[in-house]
Each structure stands twice: as C-alpha cells, then as structure tokens.
Amino acid sequence: MRSASGLGWHLIRGWALLVYVFMFLPVAVVVLLSFNASQFGSFPMTGLSFRWFVELAENEAILRAFETSIVLGLLTSIISTTLGVLASLALVRYRVPGANAISTLLIAPILVPEVVLAVALLLFLNFLGIHKSFALLLFGHVIFTLPFVILVVQARLVGIKREVEEAALSLGANPVQTFFQITLPLMLPAVLAGALFAFTISFDDITGTLFWKPGGVETIPTQIFAMLRNSISPEINALGTVMIVMTVGLPLLGVAVARRLAQRSGG
Amino acid sequence: MSSVVLKNIVKRFGSYTAVHPSDLEIQEGDFVTLLGPSGCGKTTTLRMIAGLLDPSEGEILIGGKRVNDVPIHKRNLGIVFQNYALFPHKTVADNVAFGLKYRNVSKDEIARRVEEALNLVQLPHVGGRYPKELSGGQQQRIALARAIVIEPDVLLLDEPLSALDANLREDMRVELKRIQHQIGVTTVFVTHDQSEALAMSDRIVVMSGGRIEQVGTPEEVYNRPRSEFVANFLGASNILDGVCRERGAETATLEVPLFGTVPVPQDKAAGISDGPAKLVLRAEKLTLMDARADITGMIAADATVETVDYQGQTVRYFVRAGDRSFQAINMINERPFPEGSAVKIAFRSQDCAALPG
Ligand SMILES: Nc1ncnc2c1ncn2[C@@H]1O[C@H](COP(=O)(O)OP(=O)(O)O)[C@@H](O)[C@H]1O
Numbered sequence: 001m002r003s004a005s006g007l008g009w010h011l012i013r014g015w016a017l018l019v020y021v022f023m024f025l026p027v028a029v030v031v032l033l034s035f036n037a038s039q040f041g042s043f044p045m046t047g048l049s050f051r052w053f054v055e056l057a058e059n060e061a062i063l064r065a066f067e068t069s070i071v072l073g074l075l076t077s078i079i080s081t082t083l084g085v086l087a088s089l090a091l092v093r094y095r096v097p098g099a100n101a102i103s104t105l106l107i108a109p110i111l112v113p114e115v116v117l118a119v120a121l122l123l124f125l126n127f128l129g130i131h132k133s134f135a136l137l138l139f140g141h142v143i144f145t146l147p148f149v150i151l152v153v154q155a156r157l158v159g160i161k162r163e164v165e166e167a168a169l170s171l172g173a174n175p176v177q178t179f180f181q182i183t184l185p186l187m188l189p190a191v192l193a194g195a196l197f198a199f200t201i202s203f204d205d206i207t208g209t210l211f212w213k214p215g216g217v218e219t220i221p222t223q224i225f226a227m228l229r230n231s232i233s234p235e236i237n238a239l240g241t242v243m244i245v246m247t248v249g250l251p252l253l254g255v256a257v258a259r260r261l262a263q264r265s266g267g
Numbered sequence: 268m269s270s271v272v273l274k275n276i277v278k279r280f281g282s283y284t285a286v287h288p289s290d291l292e293i294q295e296g297d298f299v300t301l302l303g304p305s306g307c308g309k310t311t312t313l314r315m316i317a318g319l320l321d322p323s324e325g326e327i328l329i330g331g332k333r334v335n336d337v338p339i340h341k342r343n344l345g346i347v348f349q350n351y352a353l354f355p356h357k358t359v360a361d362n363v364a365f366g367l368k369y370r371n372v373s374k375d376e377i378a379r380r381v382e383e384a385l386n387l388v389q390l391p392h393v394g395g396r397y398p399k400e401l402s403g404g405q406q407q408r409i410a411l412a413r414a415i416v417i418e419p420d421v422l423l424l425d426e427p428l429s430a431l432d433a434n435l436r437e438d439m440r441v442e443l444k445r446i447q448h449q450i451g452v453t454t455v456f457v458t459h460d461q462s463e464a465l466a467m468s469d470r471i472v473v474m475s476g477g478r479i480e481q482v483g484t485p486e487e488v489y490n491r492p493r494s495e496f497v498a499n500f501l502g503a504s505n506i507l508d509g510v511c512r513e514r515g516a517e518t519a520t521l522e523v524p525l526f527g528t529v530p531v532p533q534d535k536a537a538g539i540s541d542g543p544a545k546l547v548l549r550a551e552k553l554t555l556m557d558a559r560a561d562i563t564g565m566i567a568a569d570a571t572v573e574t575v576d577y578q579g580q581t582v583r584y585f586v587r588a589g590d591r592s593f594q595a596i597n598m599i600n601e602r603p604f605p606e607g608s609a610v611k612i613a614f615r616s617q618d619c620a621a622l623p624g
C-alpha cells in the first residue's frame with residue numbers, strides 16, 4: 001500500500017520533471033549555443049565565444065529593432081500604467097454608472113484571442129481611413145496591456161482602506177495631495193508590477209505587432225521572425241539570450257524592488 | 268456660542284432615508300455623544316458634519332459659518348476612525364505631523380507640537396516606529412494625537428473604542444475624557460454603548476431609526492426619558508400602561524395596574540396630560556423586599572421571583588407580578604432571593620418617570 005503510493009508519487013514527480021525539461025531545454029540550448037564559437041547556430045559546440053553578441057551589437061537592423069522595442073515598450077508601459085491607475089481609481093473609488101460593464105470591457109482584451117483583436121483593430125482603422133503608423137502600433141499595445149495593469153492595480157486598491165484617505169483629507173490635504181501622499185505610495189508595488197507587466201508583454205509581443213506595424217519598422221520579435229525566414233544564424237541565439245535576460249530579469253528585479261517597498265511601508 | 272449647528276438636516280441614499288429632518292446644536296467645548304443602536308444614522312450624521320457626505324437637505328454650521336459647500340480638507344476637523352486609519356507607510360511621528368504640513372507651520376514648530384501631542388497621549392517614545400509595530404490601543408492613541416495636533420475646531424470620533432478589548436476600552440475612556448477636558452475641544456463622539464455615553468458625555472443625543480429621540484445631559488436622558496425607546500435603550504426599564512388622572516403643579520398622578528396611584532414628579536412627567544400615559548420604572552429603582560417587610564413611603568406589589576441572574580455585586584431578577592414580568596437590578600447585601608420565593612417589589616414615586624401614552 002505504502003510502497004504503491006510511494007511509487008505513484010515518484011512517477012508523478014518524474015513526469016513533472018520531464019515536462020519542465022521539455023519546456024526549458026530549448027531555452028537552455030539557445031542560451032548555450034549563443035556562446036558557441038562555430039559559425040553554424042547548432043551543435044556541436046566548437047568553443048566559447050562572445051562573437052555573436054559582438055555581431056549583434058554591430059548589426060544595424062537589429063540595433064534599430066532593439067531601439068524600437070525599447071521605445072515601444074517604455075511608451076506602452078507609461079501610457080498603460082497611467083490609464084490603468086486612473087481607470088482603477090475610477091472603478092474602485094468613485095461610483096461610476098455601469099462600472100461593471102466598463103470593467104468587463106477593459107479586461108476583455110485578455111479574453112479575446114490576440115489575432116482576433118489585431119485584425120479587428122486593423123479593420124476598424126481601415127474603415128476610419130487611418131493608416132498604419134507607430135502611433136497605431138503603440139495604441140494596439142496599450143489596449144493589449146491595459147487589462148493586466150488594471151487587474152493588478154485594482155486588486156491592490158481594494159485593499160487600501162478608504163478611511164486612510166479620508167483621514168488625510170480631514171487633516172488638510174486636498175484630493176491631489178492625498179493621492180500622491182497616501183494612495184500612490186500605498187499602491188506603488190502594484191503600479192510598478194503593472195508597469196513591468198506592460199513593458200514585458202509589449203517587448204515580447206509578436207502577433208499584434210505583425211498586424212499593426214507600419215512597413216519598415218521592426219521590433220525585436222518581428223526582426224527575429226524575419227531573420228528566421230532566411231537562415232538560422234547564431235546571431236538569433238544571441239538575440240534570444242538577450243530577450244530572455246530582459247523578459248525574465250526585469251520582472252524578477254521588479255518583484256525584488258516591490259518587496260523592499262512593501263516591507264518598508266508595512267504592507 | 269454654538270460650535271456645530273445642524274439645521275433640518277436630511278440624508279437620503281436613493282429612496283432610503285438614513286437621517287430624517289434633524290436639528291442639533293452643539294456648544295463650544297462640549298463633549299456630545301450620538302448614541303443609538305447600529306444602523307440608526309450616527310455615522311451618517313457624523314460624516315455629514317465631517318464633510319465626507321453631502322446632506323440631501325438642510326444646513327450645517329461650524330463656528331457660525333455655513334459649511335455645506337466647504338470641502339473636508341478646508342474644514343479643520345480632527346477625525347478618529349474605529350479602525351484607526353493610520354498611514355501604514357509613515358512613521359508615527361510623520362503620521363502625527365501630517366496635518367501640520369498643510370498649515371504653514373515651521374519645521375521646529377512641527378517637531379515641538381508632535382512631541383507635545385505624543386506626550387499628551389502618553390506615548391512619548393514611539394515617534395520612530397511604524398503603526399504596525401504598535402498595539403491596537405497605542406494605534407488609537409496615535410490616531411487621536413494626529414487628530415488633535417492640528418488644533419481642530421471640532422473633534423469627531425466614530426466608535427473609536429469599539430475595536431479595543433474590554434479592559435483597554437475602560438482605560439481609554441478615562442484617558443480620552445481627560446485629554447478632551449485638557450484641550451477643551453468641542454467633541455462629537457459616536458457610540459452604541461450606553462455606559463460609554465453616560466460616562467463620558469456632557470450631553471447625549473439619543474438616536475433611533477434616523478431620528479433624534481432626545482438630547483440632554485446623561486442625568487436627564489437617564490432619569491427623565493422622553494420616549495419609551497430612550498427609557499429602554501439607556502438601561503432596562505419596566506413600562507406600564509396607565510392613565511393620568513390629574514395634572515397638578517408638583518406632580519402628575521398616574522393610575523397603573525398592580526401599583527395603583529403613583530404621583531410622578533412634575534419634571535419627570537413633561538408632556539403629560541390627562542388621559543393614557545405610561546409609567547417608566549427603571550430596573551435599578553425597583554427593589555425586591557421580603558414579603559413581610561415594612562414598605563412605608565414606597566409603592567409596592569406582591570411578586571414571585573422567576574429567574575436570578577447573579578452578577579457579583581449586583582443581581583438581576585426577573586419577577587412575576589400579576590400577569591406580567593418585571594426586571595429588577597439590585598445591589599446584594601447578603602444573599603440574593605432564591606428563585607420561586609414570594610417577595611414585594613417596591614419603588615419610590617420620585618424615581619419614576621411618565622411618558623405620554
Ligand atoms: N452609502 C450608503 N448607501 C446606502 N445606505 C447607506 C449608506 N451608508 C449608510 N447607509 C444606511 O443608512 C443607515 C444608517 O447608517 P449609519 O449611519 O452607518 O448607522 P450607524 O452608524 O448608526 O450604525 C443604515 O441603514 C445603513 O444601511
């Protein structure tokens with residue numbers, strides 16, 4: 001009995017391990033190969049080298065894509081976070097008529113498949129006679145990342161007692177001062193988390209970006225996609241490694257910062 | 268001069284009226300308590316004074332000026348909430364200093380006044396700590412310090428003691444009264460606890476169902492209730508239906524079942540005229556006596572003890588006389604009367620009050 005259940009657990013553990021290996025092995029391989037000295041982006045490893053990172057840094061197209069991605073990510077993050085915070089405040093703190101409907105509408109982009117959202121937005125703008133542009137791309141990314149910001153910020157805001165803000169008001173702080181002195185510091189961890197979410201999602205996004213980007217503009221993901229069509233260059237491995245560092249490292253950093261803040265503010 | 272005046276104030280939430288037309292005047296320096304059961308509109312009234320709720324109708328005056336259109340942050344009020352509502356991300360000293368930052372007070376002056384306020388609430392050494400590092404009672408003291416350091420025109424407290432445990436609550440009650448007395452700030456205190464209200468207030472505003480039932484000193488609302496609700500809410504009362512036979516200069520003579528004629532003193536029979544009237548017999552004023560005891564000067568009836576609720580120094584009896592039950596709370600000299608014993612229940616006519624029937 002006991003050994004049978006023990007065996008069962010071993011099997012489950014083994015299976016879980018396999019799943020993780022299956023998921024992370026390709027990632028590990030990419031990272032490993034990005035340091036490969038060979039000029040083919042595949043095994044065997046012929047030596048350890050940073051040459052592909054150097055080539056990456058000298059590749060005009062990639063640098064441009066990198067810049068685009070960073071700028072797009074930052075702008076998306078700033079706009080999404082600002083709008084998300086305002087929307088959360090309105091939904092949680094003020095009794096807006098139809099708050100539930102608005103809330104659903106704002107969260108909807110998470111539920112709709114990205115392709116559908118991408119095509120819909122494109123068709124809509126075509127209908128309005130608006131051409132593709134960087135602004136449109138940014139608009140798309142904002143719509144797409146906004147729900148994440150709202151979900152995170154709203155959850156936090158619900159936990160901040162209204163009395164704390166009322167106390168600040170009663171002591172002479174006007175509503176704006178109360179927001180910056182009390183509400184914002186208390187929800188800062190959530191705001192930072194939302195901003196990071198927005199940045200990484202924008203930085204990673206390819207589906208919507210392919211539909212919305214104007215000709216000649218590439219982000220890192222679309223650049224990789226384009227490069228893959230020609231050949232599998234080891235540069236792509238190096239680029240992949242950079243992407244992994246950014247999209248995994250940033251949130252980790254963010255979580256650490258948020259923890260520190262939360263500790264200091266006493267939760 | 269009146270510090271706070273409510274003129275015909277009404278608050279509706281949709282079609283529900285939480286506060287019916289009410290008038291109230293609060294004198295400068297008074298400690299006034301809004302007392303009533305949960306849901307009777309105390310918080311709503313307090314929040315209208317604070318500026319956290321707009322009245323649906325009526326006027327609010329503070330220091331003689333109409334403040335209906337003055338937003339809360341310009342009213343100069345100190346508010347203490349039930350759940351303390353300290354700023355969790357600021358130190359105790361920064362919490363207390365918060366209101367002073369918006370009042371053109373110099374840095375040195377802020378430091379001095381924060382220290383003074385912390386001394387006043389007897390927590391001089393916690394300035395550097397965060398609220399979560401303090402106990403509930405300490406947090407409530409800091410909340411009080413934060414509210415009074417700005418020298419508010421009115422101090423508003425919404426059930427500030429009810430989150431504390433019983434012993435601490437009694438200490439804080441004394442403490443709060445001492446501080447209020449010391450700084451002399453006009454105070455509006457909300458509670459559903461009658462003993463808190465009786466112990467602390469200069470005046471009590473008894474509320475029920477969104478209406479003000481009676482306003483008076485603790486002694487007045489306790490001894491001279493103006494309604495059945497007030498008589499029952501402030502301690503237990505026995506209320507007998509009777510008839511007023513004669514309205515004299517000194518007394519109103521009531522006739523009630525069991526006890527016969529009762530001359531109720533004039534000042535406790537306000538608003539009584541000939542016809543149906545009610546006699547209020549406080550449980551504390553109804554004394555159980557031996558069935559053969561001498562009852563001269565008292566009004567008495569025969570009764571049987573039904574239930575004995577022993578409470579240490581006092582005992583609460585439920586006795587049956589005629590076809591109804593009475594409640595009596597007596598001090599114990601020796602042993603309480605056992606259940607089932609035949610007794611007399613007696614009272615002095617000057618201890619009763621009369622209500623219109
Ligand atoms: N924002 C609100 N919306 C609707 N009804 C409310 C609101 N605030 C209070 N009420 C109602 O008004 C009544 C009085 O509430 P309140 O003043 O909080 O009572 P108390 O403080 O005496 O317990 C209650 O019945 C309560 O349900």
Ligand SMILES: [Mg+2]
Pocket residue numbers: 306309310311
């Ligand atoms: Mg209340």
